Amino acid sequence: MNTERSSARALAAVFSGHGLPFRLEEFPIPAPGPREILVEITCSTICGSDLHTWHGRRQEPTPCVLGHEIVGRIVAFGPGAPRMDLRGDPLREGDRITWTLAASCGECFFCTRGLPQKCEHLFKYGHSAISPGREFSGGFAECCVLTAGTGIIRLPDDLSDAMAAPANCAVSTVAAAIRLAGNLEGSTVAVLGCGVLGLTACAMARQAGAAEVIACDLDADRRSSAESFGAGQFARPDHLKSLSRELTHGRGCDVILEFSGSNAAVAGGIEVLRTGGTAVIAGTTTPCGPIDLDPNDLVRRMLTLRGLHNYGPDDLVTAVDFLIQARHRFPFHDLCGDSFRLEGIDAAFESSTARAGLRTAVMP
Numbered sequence: 001m002n003t004e005r006s007s008a009r010a011l012a013a014v015f016s017g018h019g020l021p022f023r024l025e026e027f028p029i030p031a032p033g034p035r036e037i038l039v040e041i042t043c044s045t046i047c048g049s050d051l052h053t054w055h056g057r058r059q060e061p062t063p064c065v066l067g068h069e070i071v072g073r074i075v076a077f078g079p080g081a082p083r084m085d086l087r088g089d090p091l092r093e094g095d096r097i098t099w100t101l102a103a104s105c106g107e108c109f110f111c112t113r114g115l116p117q118k119c120e121h122l123f124k125y126g127h128s129a130i131s132p133g134r135e136f137s138g139g140f141a142e143c144c145v146l147t148a149g150t151g152i153i154r155l156p157d158d159l160s161d162a163m164a165a166p167a168n169c170a171v172s173t174v175a176a177a178i179r180l181a182g183n184l185e186g187s188t189v190a191v192l193g194c195g196v197l198g199l200t201a202c203a204m205a206r207q208a209g210a211a212e213v214i215a216c217d218l219d220a221d222r223r224s225s226a227e228s229f230g231a232g233q234f235a236r237p238d239h240l241k242s243l244s245r246e247l248t249h250g251r252g253c254d255v256i257l258e259f260s261g262s263n264a265a266v267a268g269g270i271e272v273l274r275t276g277g278t279a280v281i282a283g284t285t286t287p288c289g290p291i292d293l294d295p296n297d298l299v300r301r302m303l304t305l306r307g308l309h310n311y312g313p314d315d316l317v318t319a320v321d322f323l324i325q326a327r328h329r330f331p332f333h334d335l336c337g338d339s340f341r342l343e344g345i346d347a348a349f350e351s352s353t354a355r356a357g358l359r360t361a362v363m364p
């Protein structure tokens with residue numbers, strides 16, 4: 001937070017709707033309420049979902065402060081705020097942290113059934129309209145108020161802000177997908193779609209012991225960038241079936257991890273599964289129509305199809321641990337794009353649009 005201005009106020013980039021420039025506004029810094037934590041933001045990265053909103057492809061309540069991939073330092077604890085992170089490590093003022101993209105109540109029907117991301121009282125950072133006194137609810141601002149039910153994790157100093165910020169979105173979602181897929185030791189895994197999620201999935205599947213990782217994408221450049229992220233085989237969608245058979249004595253893949261969001265990819269992925277195989281489908285986040293699926297095929301091939309949306313707090317721990325362990329094995333730093341000050345946020349969104357596949361950072 002800028003010391004040249006009144007220390008009691010901080011900046012936020014307010015989004016008012018598609019086609020309108022961000023408005024930088026100063027608001028009073030709130031004292032954290034019960035079970036809340038005030039954080040000074042050091043970095044937020046622009047996610048594909050922020051871009052969807054900015055381009056008008058997705059509607060969010062406005063005015064709002066976008067951004068949910070956030071790193072910051074703890075400034076103050078409200079009464080009863082958690083003093084431990086998701087690992088059980090103590091939290092103190094000044095600690096550098098990131099946190100779950102959503103806060104959940106822990107007590108409702110879905111929270112008590114292992115689906116905190118579907119909490120009946122879910123709050124998502126960067127997704128709600130601001131109101132007086134509740135402006136600091138997203139990443140593109142100088143500070144953020146963490147609400148009760150947020151899963152927090154302390155970050156080691158040697159994990160950079162730009163690399164750590166996407167941990168709470170892309171990397172955690174992939175961690176959840178791999179959790180749903182089960183033990184990957186010795187398995188053949190096909191990753192469908194080689195954007196940031198797919199590249200991360202190649203690396204995480206390899207780190208989890210997959211014997212072979214097939215990167216599948218329409219785009220040749222995206223396929224080849226998967227090589228440094230652990231993929232050993234590469235296929236266009238129309239070649240996936242023959243390659244899978246060739247690699248598995250005709251049986252097919254043990255697991256497919258779907259991040260492309262394409263109907264054809266989902267259908268093609270299910271087709272290449274071996275008997276008893278598992279598909280985790282996470283890419284289709286907007287309605288895109290039905291696919292052909294003969295239930296007899298499910299029955300006879302004993303397939304498991306799992307849908308995944310977002311993730312739970314434990315997946316954030318897995319994601320951060322993975323980045324700490326694997327950041328020298330796989331070039332995650334290559335996924336960091338340009339960085340901009342908060343004043344340059346419109347240019348940051350333009351840069352992020354032009355350089356899809358890289359995470360553009362906004363550092364207040």
Ligand SMILES: [Zn+2]
Nearest residue numbers: 047069169170
């Ligand atoms: Zn995100």
Ligand SMILES: [Zn+2]
Nearest residue numbers: 105108111119
């Ligand atoms: Zn709940």
